Amino acid sequence: MTTFADLGLDPKVLSAISDAGYNEPTPIQAGAIPPALEGRDVLGIAQTGTGKTAGFVLPMITLLGRGRARARMPRSLVLAPTRELAAQVAENFDTYAKKTKLSKALLIGGVSFKEQDALIDKGVDVLIATPGRLLDHFERGKLLLTGVQIMVVDEADRMLDMGFIPDIERIFQLTPFTRQTLFFSATMAPEIERVTNTFLSAPAKVEVARRATTAESIEQGVVEYTASRKDRQASEKRALLRALIDREGEGLKNAIVFCNRKTEVDVVAKSLKKHGYDAAPIHGDLDQSQRTRTLEAFRNGELRLLIASDVAARGLDIPAVSHVLNYDVPSHAEDYVHRIGRTGRAGRQGKALTICVPHDTKWLGAIEALVEKEIPRVESPLKAPPERERPRRGGGKEKTAGEKRTAPDTSIAAAPEPAPKEKGGRGKRGGKGRDEPVVGMGDHVPAFLTRSFKPKSETTEEPADG
The missing domain is CATH 3.40.50.300 (P-loop containing nucleotide triphosphate hydrolases)
Structure with missing residues (x-):
């Protein structure tokens, strides 16, 4: 069984690891720390949550144990894709370097340039940054990268997704070619592979899980x-x-x-x-x-x-x-x-x-x-919504078989009975005249609307009252 003591770390680092409650390294740590301590470039591929951060922070602290930082010239550089991840690396550094005299600075967006410039001017051993903010400081003349001995790129595939690869390539070119590079990623896209082939020299490749696998837990x-x-x-x-x-x-x-x-x-x-x-x-x-x-x-x-x-x-x-x-x-x-x-x-x-x-x-x-596997389907906790009944045009309900449509009661029984139509009378349609009572207008239909208006016939007698 491998322990941290077997990896060749500085005793002060081992003491800090023990204080943090860790005894055994994870596979990525056990694979990456020994070649990193030898000064070799490392290409680490492991799924998230496997301890990659400690895999580069621990050997970095040990390697930087000797020497002093100079103003505006950090001795090591850690690049992270997001502010949160950069802040997390800084926390890891604080945990494991607490018994050393190493200093750090965190360069991320949302924090004033003035505070960050003050830290850089004092000289820092470890500079932890997002690519955009790092280049902002460099272009303002507040930072020199010619003293970088160790450069770490964390979550490289996320850098690719966020469009940072051109920035990463530029930062590589600003650092000495003699630097040691530790490159970590969960997946290895073709573009990432091109960058590693260009900027890493005979790296020790540590792959502890199949690419893009999910944990069995x-x-x-x-x-x-x-x-x-x-x-x-x-x-x-x-x-x-x-x-x-x-x-x-x-x-x-x-x-x-x-x-x-x-x-x-x-x-x-x-x-x-x-x-x-x-x-x-x-x-x-x-x-x-x-x-x-x-x-x-x-x-x-x-x-x-x-x-x-x-x-x-x-x-x-x-x-x-x-x-x-x-x-x-x-x-x-x-x-x-x-x-x-x-x-x-x-x-x-x-x-x-x-x-x-x-x-x-x-x-x-x-x-x-x-x-490379099917994700199990789970039953929805919501029942499927019932299909809404489509209302019929006009708002009426659908007739059942054999049911006849009946006219509503219009309460016009008192209306005058229309005179019988003669043969050949005007307005004849389908055997029925147009003299039937008008329905559907409620109880207040004016009487004249219900009367028949037809042309005067020679055989029709005039009313007695004229």
């Missing part, structure tokens, strides 16, 4: 649902989400609900709160301080439902998430793997449920092709 299910009418799909889908939450009951201690669009995140969160559920949104358009507060509340158990866009799908280490609910089927199959990887972490059991409407069927098929 996660129970998966799909609820296929067709709305009663197209214009009711959104409201009925939100009702289905609430019914799923209710059906899980106390087993759903907390859950991340994923939506494809930021606007949908806000709508779903507002709807759940309106119906009395403990929910809050998190996505890229929110203020960084609000995102941090929401994430901390969820991590500390003060918030039950976190409604998120894919900004929260990658790398967030919240160990005790009991459920992941995909309100939308992700349009990129790889995102499904990362989303449901938020549950079932560190050997715990988890559950992932996905709502699939007819429009999403093609995306669900792509997911099943990627993970």
Whole structure:
């Protein structure tokens, strides 16, 4: 059995690991740490939730134990695709480097440039950043990358999805070619492979799981649902989400609900709160301080439902998430793997449920092709809406067989009887004259409307009163 002590880490790092309550490394840590300590480039491929972050933070702290940082010239660089993931790497660094004198700076959006510049000016050993903010500082002349000894790219496939690969390539070119590179990803798309072939030198490849696999500890299910009418799909889908939450009951201690669009995140969160559920949104358009507060509340158990866009799908280490609910089927199959990887972490059991409407069927098929298995179908907690009876035109009810339509009582019995029509009389139609009483106008029909008006006939006698 391998322990952290067998990997050659600094004693101060081992002490911090012990304080954190860890004894045995995960497979990705056991595979990546030894070659990293030898100074080799590392290409790590592992599904989310397997401990990749510690796999590069621990050897980095050990390697940086000697030496001092110079102003505006960080000694190591960690690139992360999102603010949340960058902040999580910073927390890991604080945990494992607490018994050393190494310093760090976090460069992310939503924080003032002035505070970040002050940290960089002092000199930092580890610079943790998102690509866009890092290049902002560099272009303002506040940062030099010529002193970088170790460069880490975390969640590289997410970088690809978010369009950061050109930025990553530029940052690689700004760092010394003698640097050591640690490159981690959950999947290996062709574009990612091209970057690794270009910028990594004879890397030690550590692959601890089949590409794009889902953990066996996660129970998966799909609820296929067709709305009663197209214009009711959104409201009925939100009702289905609430019914799923209710059906899980106390087993759903907390859950991340994923939506494809930021606007949908806000709508779903507002709807759940309106119906009395403990929910809050998190996505890229929110203020960084609000995102941090929401994430901390969820991590500390003060918030039950976190409604998120894919900004929260990658790398967030919240160990005790009991459920992941995909309100939308992700349009990129790889995102499904990362989303449901938020549950079932560190050997715990988890559950992932996905709502699939007819429009999403093609995306669900792509997911099943990627993970190479069919996701079980789960019965909907909502009964199919009854078909609405179509009213007949005119509001009348349909006649049963043999039933004759009867004219309504118009209360015009007192109206004068029309004079009998003679042969060849005008207005003759189908054997009936036009002199029948007009019906359907209620009790107040003027008498003259019910009388017959016909041409004067020679055989017809004039009334006695003229």
